[in-house]
Amino acid sequence: xxxxxxDGAMNISVCLAMYDGERYIASQIRSILDQLGPSDELVVVxxxxxxxxxxxxxxxDDPRIRLIRNDTNLGVLGTFERALxxxxxxxxxxxxxxxxxxxxxxxxxxxxxxxxPAITLVVSDAQVIxxxxxxxxxxFFGQRGAFSAGLLHNLVKSxxxxxxxxxxxxxxxxxxxxxxxxxxHDMWFGALNRIYGRTAFIDQPLISYRRHVRNASPSVxxxxxxxxxxxxxxxxxxxxxxxxxxxxxxxxxx
Numbered sequence: 001x002x003x004x005x006x007d008g009a010m011n012i013s014v015c016l017a018m019y020d021g022e023r024y025i026a027s028q029i030r031s032i033l034d035q036l037g038p039s040d041e042l043v044v045v046x047x048x049x050x051x052x053x054x055x056x057x058x059x060x061d062d063p064r065i066r067l068i069r070n071d072t073n074l075g076v077l078g079t080f081e082r083a084l085x086x087x088x089x090x091x092x093x094x095x096x097x098x099x100x101x102x103x104x105x106x107x108x109x110x111x112x113x114x115x116x117p118a119i120t121l122v123v124s125d126a127q128v129i130x131x132x133x134x135x136x137x138x139x140f141f142g143q144r145g146a147f148s149a150g151l152l153h154n155l156v157k158s159x160x161x162x163x164x165x166x167x168x169x170x171x172x173x174x175x176x177x178x179x180x181x182x183x184x185h186d187m188w189f190g191a192l193n194r195i196y197g198r199t200a201f202i203d204q205p206l207i208s209y210r211r212h213v214r215n216a217s218p219s220v221x222x223x224x225x226x227x228x229x230x231x232x233x234x235x236x237x238x239x240x241x242x243x244x245x246x247x248x249x250x251x252x253x254x
Contacts, residue, residue, distance in 0.1 A: 010110060012040040013089030017079040018057070019047040021097035024210065026056050028099055029065070035106040036064055045083040048073045053097075077178045080162075080185050084172060092172075094186070096163040098210045100129075105206040109166045112200050120197030121167040121189070123147060123160060124206040131212035140164075140209055149199035151191055155231050162186030164207055171197055173250030179237040183230040191238055196250075 014032050018025060032042055044057055045068045057067050068086055070079065084092060091113060105124070112122050128137035140161060141147050147159050154160065162185055174192045182188045193199055
């Protein structure tokens with residue numbers, strides 16, 4: 001089903017990283033496509049799946065889906081970066097392969113961007129579900145603590161949930177390339193947006209965020225030593241990126 005929106009020229013690219021996602025990918029794709037217009041796109045980058053994921057995506061036979069296959073396994077960071085570099089939209093949404101989008105997600109996020117041109121990144125809350133789809137928490141941030149875009153808060157405990165993020169294309173010049181040793185792409189994007197952009201939070205769940213044993217992102221921060229290493233990697237890469245931007249400005253060319 002195509003959706004006609006009254007949102008001017010703000011075309012959407014949904015960037016989805018896929019790896020062995022055959023169990024959930026079809027329901028996720030359906031929940032996304034139902035909200036996209038004919039000029040929007042779903043960019044799926046497959047990171048060398050060994051199951052039927054690719055066949056399932058191809059079976060949709062929808063011109064809005066662009067399937068890109070990695071020649072070698074790039075991992076989460078590299079796969080999302082490839083999707084973002086391939087995306088053509090004005091607004092870029094991040095998507096995991098195993099969640100389910102609420103039917104009003106795109107509309108709600110677009111309305112926030114349209115309300116204020118200064119807003120460059122939007123994060124929403126998420127309902128948490130398990131492998132079988134049973135609700136385990138009505139609010140991700142109710143479990144994790146109130147959302148904050150502040151750098152210090154996110155160094156202590158990351159509050160940016162990548163699968164509930166969307167941002168303006170203009171931020172790619174700051175976000176990319178993603179350093180290979182940062183903990184996760186969402187922490188990186190959130191921190192840089194705090195420095196160079198403006199963040200808005202939708203305090204309602206717009207996705208069902210599935211937590212199960214094969215998630216690429218951890219459900220907890222890990223032992224203290226590991227968290228300390230993550231913080232150090234994030235800080236040193238932020239310092240390097242800010243210095244590079246000051247020398248030459250955001251210069252990513254797509």
